[in-house]
Amino acid sequence: MERIPILKMGPFLLVTIQVDLYDRLALDLEADLVQMVSKTEAKGVLIDISAVSIVDSFMGRILGNIASMSKLLDAETVVVGMQPAVAITLVELGLPLKGVSTALDVEKGMNLLRSIIQVQDPKEEDDDDDLIFD
Amino acid sequence: MFVNISTTLKKKKSEILELWIKNQLADSHSSEDLISNKELRGQSEEIVNALLNNLNENNINNSQSSDFDLLAELLGAFSIMRAKQGFSPRETGSFILSLKEAILEVLKQESADPNQLFEESLKLSRLLDNFTILTFETFIKGREEVILRQTDEITDISTPVIKVWDGILAMPIIGTLDSARTQVVMENLLQEIVNTGSVIAILDISGVPTVDSLVAQHLLKAVSATRLMGADCIISGIRPEIAQTIVHLGIDLSQIITKASLASALQYAFKSLRLEVRKTSLENKATTKF
Numbered sequence: 001m002e003r004i005p006i007l008k009m010g011p012f013l014l015v016t017i018q019v020d021l022y023d024r025l026a027l028d029l030e031a032d033l034v035q036m037v038s039k040t041e042a043k044g045v046l047i048d049i050s051a052v053s054i055v056d057s058f059m060g061r062i063l064g065n066i067a068s069m070s071k072l073l074d075a076e077t078v079v080v081g082m083q084p085a086v087a088i089t090l091v092e093l094g095l096p097l098k099g100v101s102t103a104l105d106v107e108k109g110m111n112l113l114r115s116i117i118q119v120q121d122p123k124e125e126d127d128d129d130d131l132i133f134d
Numbered sequence: 135m136f137v138n139i140s141t142t143l144k145k146k147k148s149e150i151l152e153l154w155i156k157n158q159l160a161d162s163h164s165s166e167d168l169i170s171n172k173e174l175r176g177q178s179e180e181i182v183n184a185l186l187n188n189l190n191e192n193n194i195n196n197s198q199s200s201d202f203d204l205l206a207e208l209l210g211a212f213s214i215m216r217a218k219q220g221f222s223p224r225e226t227g228s229f230i231l232s233l234k235e236a237i238l239e240v241l242k243q244e245s246a247d248p249n250q251l252f253e254e255s256l257k258l259s260r261l262l263d264n265f266t267i268l269t270f271e272t273f274i275k276g277r278e279e280v281i282l283r284q285t286d287e288i289t290d291i292s293t294p295v296i297k298v299w300d301g302i303l304a305m306p307i308i309g310t311l312d313s314a315r316t317q318v319v320m321e322n323l324l325q326e327i328v329n330t331g332s333v334i335a336i337l338d339i340s341g342v343p344t345v346d347s348l349v350a351q352h353l354l355k356a357v358s359a360t361r362l363m364g365a366d367c368i369i370s371g372i373r374p375e376i377a378q379t380i381v382h383l384g385i386d387l388s389q390i391i392t393k394a395s396l397a398s399a400l401q402y403a404f405k406s407l408r409l410e411v412r413k414t415s416l417e418n419k420a421t422t423k424f
Binding site: 105108 | 317321324325327333355358359362364
């Protein structure tokens with residue numbers, strides 16, 4: 001069965017969606033991701049949707065759900081690489097994804113996650129340093 | 135006395151043409167700079183030929199007859215051309231109406247019997263009136279095409295995206311924001327954000343005359359979409375009157391970063407990108423350094 005890989009990168013989880021998400025796949029991703037966040041105690045989740053060209057209200061809701069669930073497990077969610085058409089569609093659908101942070105690409109998303117976590121946890125800053133590849 | 139109206143008119147073709155051109159020149163004061171006399175003569179001759187060569191006793195009552203296809207085509211082409219050249223409707227209308235006068239004038243000279251003259255004039259009038267209507271229809275169609283093209287141009291011209299700094303885009307919006315414009319604005323802005331990898335977009339609305347709840351909603355949409363892309367959106371150029379309207383209408387823009395001028399929006403953008411603008415010391419040239 002098809003699954004979307006969830007990669008661990010230091011304190012973060014990286015999800016790159018390379019295929020168009022159908023409902024079953026999205027639901028599986030949601031479940032897997034929450035499991036992974038809890039297992040790895042990740043501080044941040046980065047979802048790259050630059051390859052997604054079609055989005056519907058269900059997808060929008062799943063993204064919002066993932067963010068809220070991660071938040072409950074104390075992890076920040078950043079969605080990166082959204083295409084213009086997808087952004088316009090989500091806005092027109094009335095899903096502005098409140099509570100989800102966004103960034104233009106993976107690099108900027110990683111920087112954003114780092115800055116959010118630094119702000120939250122200034123003491124851990126030194127521990128995190130060896131995990132940052134600049 | 136004439137037996138056959140169409141043959142009579144055919145014989146008098148050159149006379150009609152001369153009379154028509156004389157009428158046109160007497161009638162039009164301003165059109166001379168739009169069309170040369172030579173061109174006018176050429177057009178008139180084509181039309182007179184197309185009309186008189188195809189006119190006969192059978193089709194005089196039927197302007198839809200296929201005999202007049204060529205004439206209709208010519209009239210259409212000329213009136214569209216005139217619409218694009220900027221002729222007034224009166225000038226275009228009198229172009230074909232003065233032909234009627236010329237023909238009736240010639241007819242009057244030829245006929246002695248008032249009854250027959252009246253009958254034939256009525257028929258011809260009806261025929262030519264139909265052609266006048268056709269001319270007008272195509273003239274208006276031509277004008278509408280011009281207007282449509284201009285609307286498109288305005289939409290394109292008025293939504294430029296400017297890269298003000300590395301990572302900062304500005305978009306001055308000029309004119310009223312309706313749904314169609316918002317769509318264009320949003321698409322251009324988002325595409326440019328992707329192309330340049332910008333993280334801050336400034337929407338300057340100093341050129342937007344009024345902001346009502348609909349316009350505000352469109353702005354909110356643009357801001358949300360920019361945010362989804364991972365860029366920040368600042369709205370600048372809010373005039374005092376617009377601030378008043380927004381508050382009076384009860385529109386909530388508190389989620390959006392708003393600045394009074396483009397300068398302060400730029401300042402904010404610099405600050406969030408941790409850039410600094412300062413004067414250099416006097417020994418160096420008076421340039422600003424970042």
